[in-house]
Amino acid sequence: MITMDDIVREENPILYQVAKEVTLPASQEDIDTLQDMLMYLKNSQDEEIATKYGLRPGVGLAAPQIGLSKRMIAVHFDDFDEKSYSYGLFNPKIISHSVEKAYLSTGEGCLSVDREVPGYVPRYARITVKATDIDENEIKLRLRGFAAIVFQHEIDHLNGVMFFDHIDKDDPFKIPEDAKPVD
Numbered sequence: 739m740i741t742m743d744d745i746v747r748e749e750n751p752i753l754y755q756v757a758k759e760v761t762l763p764a765s766q767e768d769i770d771t772l773q774d775m776l777m778y779l780k781n782s783q784d785e786e787i788a789t790k791y792g793l794r795p796g797v798g799l800a801a802p803q804i805g806l807s808k809r810m811i812a813v814h815f816d817d818f819d820e821k822s823y824s825y826g827l828f829n830p831k832i833i834s835h836s837v838e839k840a841y842l843s844t845g846e847g848c849l850s851v852d853r854e855v856p857g858y859v860p861r862y863a864r865i866t867v868k869a870t871d872i873d874e875n876e877i878k879l880r881l882r883g884f885a886a887i888v889f890q891h892e893i894d895h896l897n898g899v900m901f902f903d904h905i906d907k908d909d910p911f912k913i914p915e916d917a918k919p920v921d
């Protein structure tokens with residue numbers, strides 16, 4: 739089981755590398771790892787388990803965060819529109835996005851960052867993602883709202899980008915132009 743001991747923190751260079759594509763069909767080892775990543779998210783959202791094992795809650799997780807520089811992400815959350823997302827994905831790719839931007843008014847957090855970094859994180863309001871799911875199916879997801887934000891946070895991790903890289907240094911709470919708050 740993945741615990742906080744397995745999560746690499748922001749000083750680790752692996753978080754700033756571009757992760758490698760997973761050769762498909764995925765190895766059993768990569769499938770098991772992706773399953774474990776999804777399980778971490780579910781455990782971290784279970785009050786009892788999270789308390790018992792000291793898990794920080796997460797709605798997404800990227801393989802570089804557990805020291806594996808491979809293009810694998812897991813997401814597990816319910817969006818504001820009651821749609822629920824629970825995926826383990828190989829090689830996710832943003833194939834199109836809106837010009838319009840969006841941001842979470844609460845800002846973002848990261849398991850690999852043991853500190854609050856205040857500020858708005860401007861992201862695309864809508865994205866289309868292509869990926870291969872844990873059962874080797876090619877999927878295409880059209881995302882908006884919170885889901886679009888989470889997927890961008892995770893795919894950023896595969897490209898060595900951290901959420902605070904997007905925060906305006908001079909004015910962290912500057913409303914990004916033509917951007918709307920998701921929540």
Ligand SMILES: O=CN(O)CCNC(=O)c1cccc(Cl)c1Cl
Nearest residue numbers: 796797798846847848849888891
């Ligand atoms: O890369 C994933 N993490 O670091 C897990 C912890 N952060 C979150 O769950 C989180 C919190 C707020 C906004 C976003 Cl977009 C995300 Cl993703």
Ligand code: NI
Nearest residue numbers: 847848849850
């Ligand atoms: Ni993160």
